[in-house]
Amino acid sequence: MDGDGFIQVQDLTKVYSLGSVEVVALRNATLSVDRGQFVGVTGTSGSGKSTLMNLLGGLDTPSSGSIRVDGRRISDLSKAELALFRRHTVGMIFQSFNLVASYSALENVAFPLLFAGVAKKERARRAAELLNLVDLGARLNHRPTELSGGEQQRVAIARALANQPQILLADEPTGNLDSKTSEQIVRLLANLRAERRLTIVMISHEEALLREFADRMVYLQDGAVVSQEVVRDGP
């Protein structure tokens, strides 16, 4: 495959120990994602999609194999270095939104900026700007419980963009949404990719929806990458 190999996953394996039983969640996965690409990852439940996402996001470390992002081997980073990687390089969105219930939309979006040492006023300014970007400029002070599922996911997207990451990892972002809202969310991601030259890796059960927006599809089964398909030339 031609490309810049912005993200390179090589023979990635993750084994979990559950007591005396070892469960192989990901087995020798190898794939490459170019800068600015939108890659859709799909597969059945238990195929290793979320494990792959956690490893790419630096939330977890592999049992073997390697992940390189922009030439840097992140699978060998220390815990503190991984935290900085998550802070500055990747933004993550989840199926269950993972917003802090007691925070307003503005505070949720400003949350990552807190750890980056950004001053309070600047945090508020940037968070408001991002919420405007996802069409939630009128809901800054609403708490997650006062927002619909689609709105909550848009807050989560704004939060993921707070530290201007290069990569956006989306783990089943439409899993809790109706089909219309799901399409709106994925369209928003696709637009942001174009506007901000983001590299997006999105996991979803909804293959059809993914194929509508993704440049490339990766199929997982039983922890292994069984096939990859270029859907369209991109970015």
Add this chain to the structure above:
Amino acid sequence: MRTSDYIEQAWTNLWKKKLRTFLTTGGVVIGIGALVCMFAFGQGVQRNIRDQFDEMDLLNYINVSPRHGRQPEPAEFDPDAPETYSDAVPAGEPNKPVTVLDDKFIDGLMQMEGVEAAFPEMRFPAQVGLGKEDRFTFIQVVTAKACRSGLIQLRAGQPYASDDPNEMMISDSLLRRLGNTKPETAVGQKVEIRTIILDFSLASLMRMAFARGDQRLPISDQRYTFTIVGVIERMGFGGPMPIRSDACIPPGAAGRMRKLVLTGVSDLFQPAEQMAGYSTVTVRVASPSQVATVEAKLEERGLRTFALMDQLEEMQKGFIIVDMFLLAVGMIGVTVASLGIVNTMVMSILERYREIGVMKAVGATDGDVQRIFLFESGMIGLLGGAFGLALAWVVSFVINQVVNGFTAREGVPFIQYFSFPWWLCLGGIGFSVLVSLIAGIYPTRRAAHVDPVVALRHD
């Protein structure tokens, strides 16, 4: 993360759980309040004693007395043998003549460098009667000059003008025991002083010979009339204070009285030479720093000295023991409060488990997470310490008012039983923060090591 953000986060998170924060902080408030209160009481006692010493100039005095001859030392060390006295003349040193503490000796003392004044101490037992009441006491012979030296504070009247008249000064406490609670009315009143004397008259010997069962001594009494000229405000309490009796009369009047000068049975064992002079002379030096020098000079002359300055170090050791005891009692409350903090922090971390996962997903390091919770723990300590200090102050104020309310009826002046020096206030708050931080170490370490993958899946 900025320090101001940690503080704001801690405050915001504690404020969200007002009831729990209030209850946990309440535990710290009570614990620190009790601890500070105990310490403040210990400090108050120490301050009152020091103030009394300062007020009475007690640290400027040295009691001088002659050595009691020579003590024999055992030939070999015998653990069962009684201890030798510290004032014994060392073995092998020839017996020096016993120095007689007479007026000539006192004149010599006055010439010594650093000595401001020297007063002989002469006391004798007597019965003092005012109206229908009479009380036993020791009467002290004090020169008019000593009375005018500012050592005595008068509540009413004035010191006697010379060493001769049958005039006396009486303490307000003795006056109260004699039924007079208004010192100003006592001045000018007549007092009967009854002394005891050895009576070897035939009548006395006959009474003794025919006494049945009673081991009567050949003793009778003499009565003298004195006029009260002054009422002394407060008496010393047995330290090397020149005035430590409830009644003072001038030496001229004392000389005219027949009396038995015995302050205790031990006086009967005094060497004959020493009976010739005063049993004790009190020396006042210009400043406490000169006590050691003057003491050394006097001891070189074979005299025994006692100064309260020497006892200060021992007293300070005693104060430390008292402080340690109070600290131990106060720590019980603080320990219970710290367990409350551990419980609160563990609960808080369990409730915010998923939030910790979010923190890590958006780039928080383990250190960031630990510090966020440590600041919360420290803030509980800060609030608890500050309000605990306030509680201690309020409790001490109430105790002071109640106790002084009772003692005021007995004529005791107002006493602050508690002392809050600045280091105790700051130390109390600092200690509270420190204990809270220590209590927070275990739960916050747990928070720091939360696996973000597990936490983000947590419901």
